[in-house]
Amino acid sequence: MSPKSEFIQVNRLQIHYQEWGESKDKHAVILLHGFASTSNCWNEVGEELSKDYRVIAVDQRGHGQSESDPEHDYSRASQVDDLHELVEQMGLETITLVGHSMGGANAICYAADRPDVVSALVLVETASDILRGGLENLKRLLKSSEEFESLTDAANALYEHQKYAAPDQIHRRALATFTETVDGKWTWNFDEAFRNPSVRPPDPDPGQRRLADLGESAEKVVCPVMIVRGGKTDMYTPESIQRLSRRMANARISLIEEVGHHVPTDDPGTLSLNIREFLQSLPVI
Numbered sequence: 001m002s003p004k005s006e007f008i009q010v011n012r013l014q015i016h017y018q019e020w021g022e023s024k025d026k027h028a029v030i031l032l033h034g035f036a037s038t039s040n041c042w043n044e045v046g047e048e049l050s051k052d053y054r055v056i057a058v059d060q061r062g063h064g065q066s067e068s069d070p071e072h073d074y075s076r077a078s079q080v081d082d083l084h085e086l087v088e089q090m091g092l093e094t095i096t097l098v099g100h101s102m103g104g105a106n107a108i109c110y111a112a113d114r115p116d117v118v119s120a121l122v123l124v125e126t127a128s129d130i131l132r133g134g135l136e137n138l139k140r141l142l143k144s145s146e147e148f149e150s151l152t153d154a155a156n157a158l159y160e161h162q163k164y165a166a167p168d169q170i171h172r173r174a175l176a177t178f179t180e181t182v183d184g185k186w187t188w189n190f191d192e193a194f195r196n197p198s199v200r201p202p203d204p205d206p207g208q209r210r211l212a213d214l215g216e217s218a219e220k221v222v223c224p225v226m227i228v229r230g231g232k233t234d235m236y237t238p239e240s241i242q243r244l245s246r247r248m249a250n251a252r253i254s255l256i257e258e259v260g261h262h263v264p265t266d267d268p269g270t271l272s273l274n275i276r277e278f279l280q281s282l283p284v285i
Contacts, residue, residue, distance in 0.1 A: 003046060003057070007065075010085045011078070016065035017058045017086075018042075020050030026093040027119070029275075031057040032083075032103030033176070033264075034125075036142065038064030038189050041100065041176035044268035049275060053096070058086065060103070062191035064179075072193040080109045087117065098122040098275060100264055101235070105214055112220035120282060121225045122275055124263050125233060127240040128214045134234035134261065137161050142195045147187040154178045154186045164232050164260055172265035218247035225250060226278045228271065231257035254278070 003018035018039050021028075029049055031042040039057035046055045059066040061082055062074055069078070083106065087095060097118055099107030104126025111118040141161040148154040155174040159165060162173070179189040188195060225248050229241050245251040254274050259266035 001047060001050060003043075003050075003055075005065075008086060008089055010082050010089070013061055013067040013069060013082070015058065015061065015067070015082060015086060017056050018046065019054070019056050020046050021054035023054065025054040026091065027095065028054040028056050028090070028092055029096045029098060029279075030083075030087075031055065032060060032097065032099040032106055033057070033063065034099075034101030034103050034262075036063075036138070036188070036190055036194050037100070037176050040064065041173070041262070041264045042268075043175075044172070045098075045264055045272045045275070048268070048272035052276065053279075056090075058083075060106070062193065064189055068191040068193075072191065074191070074193065076106060076109060079106045080113070083110050084114070087114075092117070094119045096120045096122070096279060098124065099126065100124040101126055101261065108214060108221060109217045111223060112217040115220070115222045118221075118223050120223050120279060121221060122228065122278065123225065123244075124228045124271065125230055125235060125261050126227065127236040127244045129237070129240040129243070130235055131237065134236075137234060142188075147181065147185045148178070149185060151175075151178065151180075151186050162260060162262070165266065169259075169262075169266045172268070173262050176265055215244070215247045218244060221248045223250065224278075224282055225252070226274070227251060227253045228263055228274060229253060229255050230259040230261055230263050230266065231255055232260040235261040252278075 003020045007014050007016050033041050039059045042057040046057050049055045060079055062068045097107040104123040111121050144157050155170045158173055159170050178186045180186055227245055245253055256270050263271050
């Protein structure tokens with residue numbers, strides 16, 4: 001089933017989202033992508049989960065089809081405030097939040113602020129301590145080229161920085177990362193501020209503020225939590241995931257062996273299964 005593509009005015013920005021399932025439901029599973037990605041990373045997960053739930057995948061500000069902030073404000077506070085406004089405007093009474101990487105950090109902060117709204121939390125490759133090697137790898141990727149002649153060329157650029165990945169994994173990530181231009185070329189599908197430090201405000205660093213204060217928010221999370229870790233990730237150590245888990249009262253860890261940091265596009269089937277089993281194990285979702 002193809003999702004509906006919709007826009008909503010949030011904090012003076014047009015925010016794009018994709019929606020599967022019954023739009024009258026007052027509970028929804030909201031999917032938040034990671035840094036330098038889009039809601040397209042959830043295409044397979046959203047379709048699978050929509051068999052049981054209303055599912056909404058959001059292009060966070062400056063990503064995908066959502067508007068970029070004129071001042072390049074991509075602080076976690078602004079992104080979380082967008083989520084507050086979106087949930088309120090949609091009339092949702094309760095939500096399950098699923099966030100990948102940066103989206104997971106935003107989900108933690110929202111869940112800490114609104115324990116009355118968030119009934120469950122799934123954090124995919126999210127922790128406080130990012131490995132320097134993984135971060136430097138990402139920076140090199142973002143500097144590789146402004147545009148590509150074809151989607152294949154764009155996918156090849158990803159592969160140079162994701163050597164473990166199979167062609168189908170790379171293809172899914174490419175569709176979540178790039179967009180086709182009017183002249184048939186492919187370019188990054190997010191605000192230039194995420195690639196060019198010269199247009200970033202000095203504070204915060206868009207999307208990549210270090211998560212040193214994340215533990216404080218994590219301690220305020222009261223809902224059940226599942227943290228999903230990729231066995232081949234270059235972003236986090238098992239210990240950093242464990243440290244975050246210990247900060248939350250009701251957290252469990254799920255390992256998916258043959259994937260890296262980009263779990264939603266590396267293995268959407270296993271991720272969907274893990275999410276469904278987690279939610280179905282809870283008393284009320």
